Amino acid sequence: MRAVVIxxxxxxxxxxxxxxxxxxxxxxxxxHAAGLNAADLQQARGDYPAPPxxxxxxxxxxxxxxxxxxxxxxxxVSVADRVMALVGGGGHAERIAVPADVLLPVPAGLSWQExxxxxxxxxxxxxxxxxxxxxxxxxxVLVTGAAGGVGTAMVQVAAASGAHVVASARRPxxxxxxxxxxxAGSTVEVVLPGQExxxxxxxxxxxxVGGEDCLRRVELLRTRGKVLVVGVQGGAVAPLRMFxxxxxxxxxxxxxxxxxxxxxxxxxxxxxxTHVVPLLAEGxxxxxxxxxxxxxxxxxxxxxxxxxxxxxxVVMLPW
Amino acid sequence: MRAVVIxxxxxxxxxxxxxxxxxxxxxxxxxHAAGLNAADLQQARGDYPAPPxxxxxxxxxxxxxxxxxxxxxxxxVSVADRVMALVGGGGHAERIAVPADVLLPVPAGLSWQExxxxxxxxxxxxxxxxxxxxxxxxxxVLVTGAAGGVGTAMVQVAAASGAHVVASARRPxxxxxxxxxxxAGSTVEVVLPGQExxxxxxxxxxxxVGGEDCLRRVELLRTRGKVLVVGVQGGAVAPLRMFxxxxxxxxxxxxxxxxxxxxxxxxxxxxxxTHVVPLLAEGxxxxxxxxxxxxxxxxxxxxxxxxxxxxxxVVMLPW
Numbered sequence: 001m002r003a004v005v006i007x008x009x010x011x012x013x014x015x016x017x018x019x020x021x022x023x024x025x026x027x028x029x030x031x032h033a034a035g036l037n038a039a040d041l042q043q044a045r046g047d048y049p050a051p052p053x054x055x056x057x058x059x060x061x062x063x064x065x066x067x068x069x070x071x072x073x074x075x076x077v078s079v080a081d082r083v084m085a086l087v088g089g090g091g092h093a094e095r096i097a098v099p100a101d102v103l104l105p106v107p108a109g110l111s112w113q114e115x116x117x118x119x120x121x122x123x124x125x126x127x128x129x130x131x132x133x134x135x136x137x138x139x140x141v142l143v144t145g146a147a148g149g150v151g152t153a154m155v156q157v158a159a160a161s162g163a164h165v166v167a168s169a170r171r172p173x174x175x176x177x178x179x180x181x182x183x184a185g186s187t188v189e190v191v192l193p194g195q196e197x198x199x200x201x202x203x204x205x206x207x208x209v210g211g212e213d214c215l216r217r218v219e220l221l222r223t224r225g226k227v228l229v230v231g232v233q234g235g236a237v238a239p240l241r242m243f244x245x246x247x248x249x250x251x252x253x254x255x256x257x258x259x260x261x262x263x264x265x266x267x268x269x270x271x272x273x274t275h276v277v278p279l280l281a282e283g284x285x286x287x288x289x290x291x292x293x294x295x296x297x298x299x300x301x302x303x304x305x306x307x308x309x310x311x312x313x314v315v316m317l318p319w
Numbered sequence: 320m321r322a323v324v325i326x327x328x329x330x331x332x333x334x335x336x337x338x339x340x341x342x343x344x345x346x347x348x349x350x351h352a353a354g355l356n357a358a359d360l361q362q363a364r365g366d367y368p369a370p371p372x373x374x375x376x377x378x379x380x381x382x383x384x385x386x387x388x389x390x391x392x393x394x395x396v397s398v399a400d401r402v403m404a405l406v407g408g409g410g411h412a413e414r415i416a417v418p419a420d421v422l423l424p425v426p427a428g429l430s431w432q433e434x435x436x437x438x439x440x441x442x443x444x445x446x447x448x449x450x451x452x453x454x455x456x457x458x459x460v461l462v463t464g465a466a467g468g469v470g471t472a473m474v475q476v477a478a479a480s481g482a483h484v485v486a487s488a489r490r491p492x493x494x495x496x497x498x499x500x501x502x503a504g505s506t507v508e509v510v511l512p513g514q515e516x517x518x519x520x521x522x523x524x525x526x527x528v529g530g531e532d533c534l535r536r537v538e539l540l541r542t543r544g545k546v547l548v549v550g551v552q553g554g555a556v557a558p559l560r561m562f563x564x565x566x567x568x569x570x571x572x573x574x575x576x577x578x579x580x581x582x583x584x585x586x587x588x589x590x591x592x593t594h595v596v597p598l599l600a601e602g603x604x605x606x607x608x609x610x611x612x613x614x615x616x617x618x619x620x621x622x623x624x625x626x627x628x629x630x631x632x633v634v635m636l637p638w
Contacts, residue, residue, distance in 0.1 A: 215559060223578075232561045240534060240559045242551045245573030252571040254564030259542075 002318070003058045003093030004298045010044045012059070012298050020097035022071035027100050029083060033116030033292070034091040035062040035149065036305045036314040038233050039258065043089070044302075050089035051259055060091025061258065063098070064106060064115035065319065074100040082106040086119035086269070088258060092298065094318045101266040104273050107281035114287040117313030118280060119272075120257075121153035121287075126276050127268055128228045128255050129157050133204050137162025142196055142220065145208030147174045149290075149313040150231060152181060154206050156285050157276075159186040166191060166199045174311050183284045196220060204228060211235035218244045218252070229254045288312025321637070322377045322412030323617045329363045331378070331617050339416035341390035346419050348402060352435030352611070353410040354381040354468065355624045355633040357552050358577065362408070363621075369408035370578055379410025380577065382417070383425060383434030384638065393419040401425040405438035405588070407577060411617065413637045420585040423592050426600035433606040436632030437599060438591075439576075440472035440606075445595050446587055447547045447574050448476050452523050456481025461515055461539065464527030466493045468609075468632040469550060471500060473525045475604050476595075478505040485510060485518045493630050502603045515539060523547060530554035537563045537571070548573045607631025 005015040022028045040059035042048035050056050064084040070077055077083070083103045090096050106115045129135045141158040145151045146167035155178065158165045165188045167178045175190040182188040189199060193209070200220040207214055210232025218227060218241065229252060245252070257268065279285045290310040293301035295318045305314045324334040341347045359378035361367035369375050383403040389396055396402070402422045409415050425434045448454045460477040464470045465486035474497060477484045484507045486497045494509040501507040508518060512528070519539035526533055529551025537546060537560065548571060564571070576587065598604045609629040612620035614637045624633045 210561060229561050229564055232565070236562050237558050237560050239556050240571070241556050242529060242548050242573065243555050245548055245571065246551070246575045247578060248573065249575060249578075250573050252559070252564065254561065254567065254569050256565045256568060259566060259568075 001094035002295055004060070004295065006044045006057045006059060010046065012044065012302055014296060014298065017058070017093065019095050022069035022097060024072040025074060025099055025101070026071040026097045027067050027074060027077055027103065028069040028095055028097050029063060029065040029085070030068050030095055031063045031091065031093060031318040032065040032112035034060045034064070034316045034318060035117045035120055036301055036316060037061050037120055037149070038231060038305070040092070041302065041306055054088035055090035058090040058093050060087070060089065060093065062086050062116060062119040063091040063096055064112050068095065071100070077103060084115040084119050086123050086257065086265070092295070092316055092318065094295070099262060099266070102269040104269060104277055107277065110280070113289045113292050113315050113317070116315045117149060117287040117289055121149045121313065122157065122276050122280070122285065123268055123272050124150055124230060124257060125153040125157040126272055127257065128206065128230055129154065129204065130161060131271065132253055132255060133226050133228055135161045135163050135204055139163040139203040140166070140201065140222070141204045141206065142166045142168065142202045142217070143206045143208065144168045144193070144196070145231060146178055146190070147171065147311050148208065151208050152288050152312050154208070155181050155188055156183065159183050159188055160279060160284055165189070166196065166202070168193050168196050171309055174309070177288070177311055181286070201225065206230060207232070209234045210238070212238055214238050215240045218248065218250055221248045221250045224249050226251045226253055290314050292317055320413035321614055323379070323614065325363045325376045325378060329365065331363065331621055333615060333617065336412065338414050341388035341416060343391040344393060344418055344420070345390040345416045346386050346393060346396055346422065347388040347414055347416050348382060348384040348404070349387050349414055350382045350410065350412060350637045351384040351431035353379045353383070353635045353637060354436045354439055355620055355635060356380050356439055356468070357550060357624070359411070360621065360625055372581070373407035374409035377409040377412050379406070379408065379412065381405050381435060381438040382410040382415055383431050387414065390419070396422060403434040403438050405442050405576065405584070411614070411635055411637065413614070418581060418585070421588040423588060423596055426596065429599065432608045432611050432634050432636070435634045436468060436606040436608055440468045440632065441476065441595050441599070441604065442587055442591050443469055443549060443576060444472040444476040445591055446576065447525065447549055448473065448523065449480060450590065451572055451574060452545050452547055454480045454482050454523055458482040458522040459485070459520065459541070460523045460525065461485045461487065461521045461536070462525045462527065463487045463512070463515070464550060465497055465509070466490065466630050467527065470527050471497070471607050471631050473527070474500050474507055475502065478502050478507055479598060479603055484508070485515065485521070487512050487515050490628055496607070496630055500605070520544065525549060526551070528553045529557070531557055533557050534559045537567065537569055540567045540569045543568050545570045545572055609633050611636055
């Protein structure tokens, strides 16, 4: 099969690799589409290695496709099933072996591109907002970097949970599309970065940007508010004014999914399968796709991911 | 009555003030002893004002003494009861009015000095470690600045909860006394600041020092570990390496008690009355008193509080 490989210099190129085999507990999937994530770029820079058990040099954290082989001991999954999954790496290839217990069903009518953009962004959003921060109806939630793949998922999951959402995004031309993400019955307010204070206070701030000033947003929290630190591409070190944290009795919560144990990932997948996939099937959640590229244009795909002005997910189409 | 007053220049002096009166829901207490806290010094500097309803210019956050008057609607409290309480200010005076619902009984045999050093330190320790961080048997807990009033309480509450405790303290001559704080059946290891990494990882780090490097201790956490930010006298702004927080899926939790609502304070007092005072009565928890000063030596008391080398609480003896 063809796969994107990170070479010794941190560049991406296509190589021929052996097809994976469905060992016990695994299935192999023919990858129709695969989402790109900032973590792919970090991995290429050498500072975010794949966890054990996953291809070390093939990027790609989420896939959608058809089951080709079903390994021993796997039940409830059949050849040709349409599946999607958050994976530990290796998604940017024509085939991948995946533990059966992290598979999610692709709802009828959803395109491969949309399905490929769902697992990482929506698992991250659900886990961070609902499982960890306990967002509930009436909360005020600020999402920074709201126009990206994870940002558009965070906005929707918060709004679907009954929160009042403020989305912050740099490009004014994307603000209208962010407002349209609000599920029926909810509203999303959109502001430029730096204007978030005008709509404070917040119960939850979702940090998807990073940078030197990002922890100043602790000031915008209500008492016992929380900052979810999910993405810091804009700068990974920032000063924290600890009195602000103490006086608000606030929490900073760091989160990632990739380094979790297989059991934790299976648990999260079960939660997403039960609670989030149905909202996707009903159309309450949507996956905005910014751009899609065939596998042989992988460099263009990563360049688009790294560049500005995206709305939603960048995906690759291996098959 | 005589009271310590913060003058316009941030200095402390004794003044004559009117005696408080026990309005509805209040009692007045003749203050036999009152604990000193870093917050008193912050208040004198003007950056930690007293909450509404408490004397604005009389410091003092915890008292022990005898009930003198009982206000309307107060039940279960009688004149001459020996009580202690965490208060919003005004403790460094001969008398104070206190909401009856925050009173704690002073166990038989406990001295006024010990009782005066209990409410703030042990309420803070119990609330942070047990209520907020959920410390439990088998956890590894690091307490920085362990020799101070809150530090000695944190060490004991963590150890009494079944945690393995590592206490960090600058003065080697105090290390033996820290080890002796371990309740029967537990052990406390003691290290110098900077040596905490040798005994990592920790489930909970209690930050009582602050300073430029303090958030580097996020590196010492186990997965899903927590840093409780409780005291930052050594420097209130520090850089946070957000990837460390994300990869450990860790939490920074800021906490203070003073700014909480009266209802929250009553709830915390009820918890302390039920769970912590009995441990004090049984001798499992102890209040080390570093030094005690009469009211007319209040300046010496605050100087001792601000200086190095303390072990446990500094208290004042108004009556």
